[in-house]
Amino acid sequence: MFRSSRPLMSVLTSGVMFGAVLPAAVAQENLDPPQGQAIQEMARIRDEIDQMRADYEARIKSLEQKLVQMEKQVANQQAQPAAKSAAIGGAKGGLTADEVAAPHTPEEREALADSVEFADFTRGFKFHGYFRSGYGVNEDGEVMEAFRAPGAQAKYRLGNETETYLETGFDYHFPNFDLHEGEEVLVSFRPAYVVSNALGNSETEITLREAYGKMTGLVPAIPEASLWAGLRFYDRKDVHMNDFYYLDMSGFGGGIEGIDLGSGKLSVAWIGGSIDALTSNGSQRSETVNSKNNLDIRWSDIDVLNGKGFVWLNVAHSGEQILPDGVNVIIDSSTGAAGALGYEYPDFFGGYSRTMVQYGVGSAFNFRSSSSNFAGADAGFTAEDPLLVDLGEAWHFRFVQDVVIEPFERFGLQGTFIWDEANGGIMEDPRQTWISAGVRPVYYFNDHFSLAWETGMDYVSADLRPSGSLYKTTLAAQLSPAPEYFSRPVLRAFVTWATWDEDLKGFVAPRTQALSRDGVSVGVQVEAWW
Secondary structure (H helix, E strand, O other): OOOOOHHHHHHHHHHHHHHHHHHHHHHHHOOOOOHHHHHHHHHHHHHHHHHHHHHHHHHHHHHHHHHHHHHHHHHHHHOHHHHHHHHHHHHHOOOOHHHHHOOOOHHHHHHHHHHHHHHHHHOOEEEEEEEEEEEEEEOOOOEOOOOOOOOOOOOOOOOOOOOEEEEEEEEEOOOOOOOOOOOEEEEEEEEEEEEOOOOOOOOEEEEEEEEEEEEEOOOOOOOOOEEEEEEEOOOOEEEOOOOEEEEEOOEEEEEEEEEEOOOOEEEEEEEOOOOOOEOOOOOOEOOEEOOEEEEEEEEEEEEEOOEEEEEEEEEEEEOOEEOHHHOOEEEOOEEEEEEEEEEEEEEEOOEEEEEEEEEEEHHHOOOEOOEEOOOOOOOOOOOOOOEEEOHHHOEEEEEEEEEEEEEEOOEEEEEEEEEEEEEOOEOOOOOEEEEEEEEEEEEEOOOOEEEEEEEEEEEEEOOOOOOEEEEEEEEEEEEOOOOOOOOOOEEEEEEEEEEEOHHHOOOOOOOOOOOOOEEEEEEEEEEEEO
């Protein structure tokens, strides 16, 4: 870094001139006083000169130190990310952080320039993700198994998750482009890894969940809108407590989102299936086929009653599927439509309240971008005599209420209610019902330690599956960074108890509890997102 020497030269020049003029003045004074007084005066003046010289030297040293500190600050501001990486490398080589941050030699200046160039490249990257992992056993010491009612589309998750799941997101924003304020170019990539349970790695999955590009503000007529294409999570709606995604149109496609309508925003997308091997929450394999095309239209952020409204419309068409994925089923081609009305009150006792009503028919009945392959429903059927599915007869109704409140400083609560009725087009199983209700209060004893208690009920009814209810409750001790309901990361130690109706025996936790109507699990878990 160039260092200006003008202030120092001014100080030094003044000192030299002072030293040259002062002896002449002294010589002039020595002509008049007596000899003894002259000697004393000369000694006094010499002392003053020495004191002034010391003061000047101290002042010069102070200015030099201040200049070095300013150079360090400028270097850190120019390449803060690179300076952090360089400091790590310098520490490994025996250098202090100050030595790394304040280069003086040409070699160090060149290294800093390289670091700045590297920082200029990496500053466009963002890293984000989610993971959960843990271990637990049942009352017999066997590896725990999740308690879930057959036919239920979700389970209450606290102390009831057996998988290790990790997804990592990488975004790059191309900072070197000469873009104006409000303009952005983005590419995003999100791989995921899951081990479905703690028994081993035989069910390990590595899959690609997102890979897409998006550009915002590059169309002058609609500067607030974004255009995108690729494979992505698309504005998913979920209930955290049971990890239920009640609207998930994720998949391949492209579209435009965020067109300002004055009241709300319009988004339109063409979406097909997905190569993603996992369900919405990543807990198990996805049994779907990519034979469906969707025109997804959304009107969001509508100002309604001090909250935000949401309107969704989907028109879909799926082709005929004969024995998809080896399943003994024939799925007729179908066209269908689905819609939803949603409302969110954003400041509900310190949290939020979300309500949605959905209805769909035909190939759009499942509120997903892909069609089901109906695996499991083909029991007793063969390739010569397959199960027939007529999606033209399919329909689906769903109501979801999701509430999170934090009315007091050390208390939070989530509650949900779901009512789901559907006919999947299977003639032998014309109607399926799932009703679910649950609550999870959390009390914080201090800024980090809390107790969470979750209890939930799932009722299922179907002709091809057993009908009945499952009740599950969990008590968990938690450690988290802050006394907030969604504070993560969180470490948990839990105990879970579940019971279910006689008709569900053998279908709930069938590996470990096939002959039982209840079960207990104890374990630990970590969950984080960033």
